[in-house]
Amino acid sequence: MKITHIILALVSFATFDCTANNLLETEQQVDAMQAAANSSGSFAREFQRRKAQVDLAMAEKINVPLPADAGGGYTHEVHKRNYAMMRDAGRLYMITQDKKYANLVRDILFEYADMYPTLPLHPKQKEQSPGKLFWQSLNEAMWLVYSIQGYDSVKSALTQKERERIENGVFIPMATYLSDESPETFDKIHNHGTWAVAAVGMTGYVIDKPEWVEKSLYGLDKSGKGGFMRQLDELFSPEGYYNEGPYYQRFALLPFALFAKAIDVNDPDRNIFEYRDGILLKAITTTIELSYDGLFFGINDAIKDKGIDTMELVHGVTIAYNKTGEKGLLTIAKEQNQILLTGDGLEVANALDEGLAKPYPFVSKVYGDGIKGDEGALVVMRQNQAADHQTLVFKATSQGLGHGHFDKLNWLFFNDGEEVVYDYGAARFLNIEAKYGGHYLFENDAYAKQTIAHNTLIVDETTHFKGNTKVGNQRHPEVLFSEFDEQMQISSAIMKDAYDDVVFSRTQALVNSDEGHVFIIDILDVETEGKHQLDLPVHFNGQFIESSVAFTGKNKSQSALGEKNGYQYLWLQAQGKVTDNLAKVTWLNKNTFYTHSTVINSSNKQLDQELLMVRIGANDPNFNLIAKQALINRVNTAGNVQFLNMLEVHGEYNGSREYTIDSGSQLSSLENVSSQSNDDAITLIKATFETGVTYLLAIAKDATDKNAKTA
Amino acid sequence: MKITHIILALVSFATFDCTANNLLETEQQVDAMQAAANSSGSFAREFQRRKAQVDLAMAEKINVPLPADAGGGYTHEVHKRNYAMMRDAGRLYMITQDKKYANLVRDILFEYADMYPTLPLHPKQKEQSPGKLFWQSLNEAMWLVYSIQGYDSVKSALTQKERERIENGVFIPMATYLSDESPETFDKIHNHGTWAVAAVGMTGYVIDKPEWVEKSLYGLDKSGKGGFMRQLDELFSPEGYYNEGPYYQRFALLPFALFAKAIDVNDPDRNIFEYRDGILLKAITTTIELSYDGLFFGINDAIKDKGIDTMELVHGVTIAYNKTGEKGLLTIAKEQNQILLTGDGLEVANALDEGLAKPYPFVSKVYGDGIKGDEGALVVMRQNQAADHQTLVFKATSQGLGHGHFDKLNWLFFNDGEEVVYDYGAARFLNIEAKYGGHYLFENDAYAKQTIAHNTLIVDETTHFKGNTKVGNQRHPEVLFSEFDEQMQISSAIMKDAYDDVVFSRTQALVNSDEGHVFIIDILDVETEGKHQLDLPVHFNGQFIESSVAFTGKNKSQSALGEKNGYQYLWLQAQGKVTDNLAKVTWLNKNTFYTHSTVINSSNKQLDQELLMVRIGANDPNFNLIAKQALINRVNTAGNVQFLNMLEVHGEYNGSREYTIDSGSQLSSLENVSSQSNDDAITLIKATFETGVTYLLAIAKDATDKNAKTA
Ligand SMILES: [Zn+2]
């Protein structure tokens, strides 16, 4: 302890000489911010708004309570408010040079400095990584990331003595606690580790401890086994995809972006934004691109109201615009509707004021998963971006660690601003006390993660990998091919080991034909020798209109669909034997009709095929789940089976103008022509519409070629 | 027949001399339109758009098929398109004086003139009032209302011979068919009658048959027993409320507005817009006012996507703005986003271009029902219009004829753009063939009209008036009082004869307190001597969060709630005995929490009180109903019972900023203090919140005074 204190004194002395150096912006940027705040425009407006807010808050007494409450509780929230306030007041001092803001930051930090050294571990400490101010060290790192920004902005206004009191009292011991004293978290290749290294590294820059920056970059032993650089190497795929999906990618983004920005400003020679072929910028743009209409794709444990306007992505977009000048980012910034009071924020504000924004270039793309990008992929197929902007998400990723769902070769579909074929996302009501304190609900594991909650194959009512995450993390699908052109986007993948004796592969194509037909072709091939029950659900949003199958409705009572693996949460509303060739279901979502059609191909004539309609809600006495619906195509048979599906997008319902067109499906036949000709090299799908148009889709089995023709 | 022809010749001769007279605008307005079309602005833009549309359509061959199909069928739709095209082409000729448009109207009318005289009744004739071109005479009247406008605009370009051919061939025989030959419809005091008199009256102006105008105004016998004036007397209440509700009011508005406009232009001395204290303008503004966030209140047989942007109301608002210059109407016009190519349309366009629009003055108001306004009322209570704009609709109207629902003393509530407490509206998918041809579904009568589909009292699972519309039309609630001030809006009504031996009265108050509490107090008093099951449902939109009642969930199977009167369509999802004083249910809708609390007051201690959670969907194998939900407070007891309810609006869920405040109900107690003191003259309600604030609501039983105090 004593040694630490001596080093500290030296450090704070050294700091004194470099007050001109700012953590997140150049001196020119600071000058520009000071000028901009006094002129007009969106930066000035945001400055005035934020100033009024802080001025109002300053009227209240500083409140730094002894840590007592867990996440969401009183002291937790107060300490969170304090760090945000210090960051904001620091910004205001940087811009106005009005001492009252510097004094505010100083006075708050004095209280923390007086309290922190004697704090024991938090009384409500959480699991393996407790904090002192907060129940978990993750929140402690967040406190430091924000507070150090506030301190950085005001330290030029403080005396050496004041600085020593603050740095010795709180920053040094906290950074030490988060690094040397918490090696497991600090050296972990995980977003919690990123928060820790960002906090310690940023603190290292501000109080001039290059050693801390080194440790943050290369791990406590500076070997590169831990630290920020290895996180950059391993937490993103080469395309910038984060294994847990966009919801968690967004969460992880803030420390990545802020620390990188600090490195860029303070150590420009490290060329951090060029590292690994620009991985940081890719991580930011990929987060943007894994969204539809402003909301992230709801895969894995996503809470579905999160999107590109989250604070983390505001920072990411602002920093990325400064580095790239990409005008598409400005459109995202405009939708975020939130200007940052930083040097980069000013550049975004000016560019927006000048009307420089261009549409963000959303395109079809394969986002490889895994360090090398070869452990499956998230395939995003986009069409018709100018008008109805369809997006088909083909989820051929690997498991996604603890927040992953058992949803191999799942898909989602969006059209005209609506999520038409959905993933349930997480079963969680964030921050709502009555719902298990706002944590993940029991039903998240029991239902939302299970395969039946997804639009993919379930064999014998059993979840992929038998619901074992560890096993899932070791296996992944293989993407066979992906091709994107004007009329058609197509991708194919195979999953070999989700089940012991079943291999399944899936090919999905999004077609916008010259004749005006919009549809998805979806071919699911199941290879097995045994006899199985095969379920293929489609979770759809909208109002059921009609089906080609005659249902036996559950008129007076209805029962749960099954006993376990998520089936126990579904009411079986109606079911019907499929006797017709095409099993069709049509629904209406907003103003558009959708028809899902299924043909089962099998050499086995003993096909027992059914169509089921289900709704979430059984075994849910506390209504923890949302009562959404799905259709399920079910087959009981032995041997190989092909589910050949089409989703048609058709017609228009116009309520206010009182007309409806093409409310019925136009598909008259859907066939696998190749199975008849016994030609194994090529799968040939033929779809005929009532308009007389026929489409042929030829897929080479060697998985290197595909071709589509219109006859 | 022969006599008719002779008269016609005279008439068309007379017409020739007055080509300068236009049906819907003055000469000055026509001049202004011609000038405006060549300048810039929104009128010119609409002119260009419409011109491009008509020019495109002109490339196709004129198509006037022999009538064959029913509503929605091919010939039906073609004849509808034709009349819209004639109206539009007429407008274009009026503005451009380009003969090609006049020729188009002429050529189409020639075809009709050649065909009409020999047409029998329509092959798919509907019920009592068949048409010839269309299956029902209602559509025939619509054809005439539109086509005569087109003819009016171009007739100055036609030779006398051309006019004779058209007038003799189609206008005269059709107007004769709709008037003299269809006396039941023409003289009916009903919106079908309005279409007929508007069609014949407008035709009278255009082809100069003042006799027809007289008949249209005062009935075939010109006694005033039928006709437009009596319709104005009887179809609207003094406040401009139309008995069937806003959805049908909107539908009826077009012929009222157009014919009145034609009268105003051609017979200004009739002062038609001043008639009955300005009833026509009141009918228009009332239609606007019976809406929330642009959509009509979903009462009676309403299809809930209809709102103020419907074509009928575009005409209404345009005409009303010309008469009144009320700048609030411009805000409605802006939301309608549709400029009419008429003289009045130009005035609206200019005013919008000049930025003259002011907020529409939505206020709390009692819309009396019935000719004298004393057969109940729709009470609309509005608060906080600038921000969250709450609207409480207390439906104390009379039955509303064939489209009325059995929903005496029902209520709806809207907040922050959302319908929070809903009425199901109509069970109908307009124009969707697969859903019973787009007609009202069987479930409209069987479920949507039934009392259980509403938020009001159901005694012994029996619908009001035993579900008999004729009986319902003869009875109505009585409004006891209504008072609106800054903090509180309150209204009270009594329904004496919905049941043989039960009288119920209801008082509803919408409160925005100085302390920031927003809530509804809802007191339902049930007077009876017998023993009954009393159900009081609340149909809510949102996700269930929690309840104070311990539910027994229906885990493995669930059953329909009842056997008849709509109960057979509800799944009983969960139920619980109410043992606590307050039966609470909290839900989340968008970003706001709502808690409904109920206290049952009764002198009878043998209270058997339950809370039920239900969802629509039982006995509905074709999914004709939308799977919405409700809570039901149920009491089984004898004698008088008071349901004392509160709906709290509280808290905020912010997904993108990740915070939640006040997700729990703040109400700690709700009491009827007067029942304890046995003071019969005054009902005294006491509500205490966890913030420590207590509200007292005193309601004098003599129904002439109310008072609320904050302690
Ligand atoms: Zn999922």
Ligand SMILES: [Zn+2]
């Ligand atoms: Zn209703």
